[in-house]
Amino acid sequence: MVIFIYSRKSKWTGRGESVENQLAMCRDYIQYNIEGAGEAEIVTYEDEGYSGKNTNRPQFQKMMQEIKKGRCNYLVCYKLDRLGRNIADLANLVETLNKLNVSFISIKEKFDTSTPIGKAMLYFAGVLAQMEREQIAERVRDNMVMLARKGRWLGGNTPLGFAAEAEEKVSVNGKSRKSFRLAVDEQEMQTVRFIFREYLKNQSLMGIVKYFLSHGIQTKRGNEYTTTAIRDILTNPVYCTADKEAYEYFWNLGCQVCMEKEEADGKYGLIAYAKTSSTQYKNKNNSPEKWIVAKGKHPGIISGQDFSKIQNLLAKNSSKGEGWHKPQNPVALLSGILYCSCGHLMRPKYYSSKQVTESGERKFSYLCPYKGMTHGEKCSVLNVQGNTLDELVCREVLRYTEENSDIHRMLKEVMERMDDTKEETVTAADLMEQEIQKRKKEVQNLISVLAKSGGEEAFIQQIEKEIRKLNEECAFLEKERTKSGEEGKNIQGDRQQMEVLLEQLSSFRSLFDTLTVPEKREYLRMILDKVVWDGKEAHIFIYGSH
Known part of the structure; x- marks a missing residue:
């Protein structure tokens, strides 16, 4: 049972x-x-x-x-x-x-x-x-609605342009706690104002991203801006002024608006709760019907009329999609593993349909999007002819498959050294285990002696001191043994990776001529960690060899 x-x-x-x-x-x-x-x-x-x-x-x-x-x-x-x-x-x-x-x-x-x-x-x-x-x-x-009516900031990362500021203490279940409100960080808010102004003017998320990249402007956490980050700012109600137009917009959207229309006097900004629902460690966007929108205690920076206009523009432009920057080239073999020396992934771009190679493939080049977005100010690496680079990389990988190649010999030598190191490490771990067991046996003997002693205090103290010393030695030896064991595991894992790499190289050579472009691409991704183009040369990095 x-x-x-x-x-x-x-x-x-x-x-x-x-x-x-x-x-x-x-x-x-x-x-x-x-x-x-x-x-x-x-x-x-x-x-x-x-x-x-x-x-x-x-x-x-x-x-x-x-x-x-x-x-x-x-x-x-x-x-x-x-x-x-x-x-x-x-x-x-x-x-x-x-x-x-x-x-x-x-x-x-x-x-x-x-x-x-x-x-x-x-x-x-x-x-x-x-x-x-x-x-x-x-x-x-109901609790969220109550908090919303008070305009409190409930914690978490504050939006760009704001900082959390403590105000009066509130009583929660008889306990005194601080409440917080949003306060303007004027330096950060300049960036926010620029984003709203530029989008209203040019209606281009990518245009704002390019400007920030070329001027070295980064996010609150020190990362490069993306279109998603810009969109998140433009759609955040926290920047919208609580005026009549804003009230109408969110009311018509179906949100639960926690204020009367007369309260929407334009003196403060909005604050929104429940825009996302917390699933397991991830946030999922809720439908507007679940949003709780209320008047905050901070000033708004954009009118309700302009905010609603921006939301309509974003909805309209999103239907066009912004997938132009995603590699759609069915010919490029190095898509996803070719990097510019500036650190950004390079993307393929077709030449005109009339330009084809001798084998009939349409010609294309790899270019660094970061160079384009910064107009060459942050990156000046030259584009590279894609068909030629793909062929050269494949030829080099095929050369690696030969048993007398440098990379093949190097992998074999590394595997042999790993075998020798593994044997030495295991022996060391065994010796330490013997020493640990020896000391544990001594501790047991001393405990037996202690139990049979007549109770003389000086003798007991001496025995206890010796037991503590042996236990400390055991603890040290166990740490060293564990370290040796982990090194052995790492070495074994690395060796298996080397074996897999040699098998992949061998099969790539025997199958290369029969593989389709997608299959070649998958093989290259299994073998190559990355390829870096510096404007003159391509540097190939193979898994496990660097």
């Missing part, structure tokens, strides 16, 4: 129904209430930090896979809502368990689905669980 125990908690709090407590109570229940449990195999599945709103939980999914394979007789959990709060999910679960003759037991609600009354109770409890979930979601939203 196999019994599965499932436990879940949305977040760790250190008290209450912890995953460990749930498992312990389930084990106790199984021992005293399920016949033959003493001989049963008990398997536990734990999801710590996952909500019960759906079944997208790793251990739950793993458990269900095992159940569907017929490897379970009982499924036990502490409480029904540990499995989930969605009635549809629970109904599907019960149906699956019934089809597979798996009995489900919830020790808190005390029912068993193998009986009709237990099945009915399960559905009823599921309805209550879903009601509780919906009530929790409603309370959270």
Whole structure:
């Protein structure tokens, strides 16, 4: 008999129904209430930090896979809502368990689905669980609305142009905490004003990116600006003034606007909550109907009329797409691995359709987009004829496949040195293990002597001192042994990488003439780490050889 125990908690709090407590109570229940449990195999599945709103939980999914394979007789959990709060999910679960003759037991609600009354109770409890979930979601939203009406900044990375500023303390559950509001950082705000002004004037995200690149203007975190970063700024309501036009725009968008129209007097900016929903470590954009928009305590920098105009322009321009800068060339072999010496990926660009190679391929060149965006001020590396560079790189890789090539000999020599090093390292680890065991045995002997001693204090102190010394030596030796073991693992991993590389080189040579362009590209990406073009020469970097 196999019994599965499932436990879940949305977040760790250190008290209450912890995953460990749930498992312990389930084990106790199984021992005293399920016949033959003493001989049963008990398997536990734990999801710590996952909500019960759906079944997208790793251990739950793993458990269900095992159940569907017929490897379970009982499924036990502490409480029904540990499995989930969605009635549809629970109904599907019960149906699956019934089809597979798996009995489900919830020790808190005390029912068993193998009986009709237990099945009915399960559905009823599921309805209550879903009601509780919906009530929790409603309370959270009500709290957010309350906070929104106060215009507070709830934390996190502040938008460009703002800093978080503490104001009066607020009482939360009897505890005194600081509240924060957004304060303008005038130096950063100049960049924001430029972005809004330029987009209204030229309607080009890429134009702003090019200007920033050519003038060395970077993001708040010191990165280069992208069109996505510019768009995020242009669509953030925090920069919009809370005026009548803004009120109308967000109201018509379907947002929950937490202010009366009369309050939209243009004195402050807006603040928006729930624009994204937090999934597992990622943010997913919510629909406007879920946004909570309110008047903040900071000034807006763009009128509601201009803000809404920009949103319409962005929506209109996005339909055209901005995929021109993505490599669409079906001929280029080095797309994705060819870098300019300035550090940016180079992209292929076709010549006119009339220009073709002797084999009939359309001619193209590789160019650095950073050079184009900065008008040659930040990068002046010359373009390179793509068909020629692809052919030269392939020819060089084919030369590497020959057994008398420098790279082939080098890989063989490195593998031999790895074998020698591995043997020496393992021997050293074995010697250290012997020394560790020797000291541990001495410690045990000393403990025996200590137990038999007559209680003379000076003697006991001397023995304890010797034991501490031996334990310290053991700890040091164990660290060294671990280090040697890791070096051995790394060496083994590197050696396997070398072996794979030699196999890839060999197969590339034998198959090269029969491969299609996409297949050649994939082979090159397996063999080459990258290729760097400096304007005169191409530098080839092979995996594991540099």
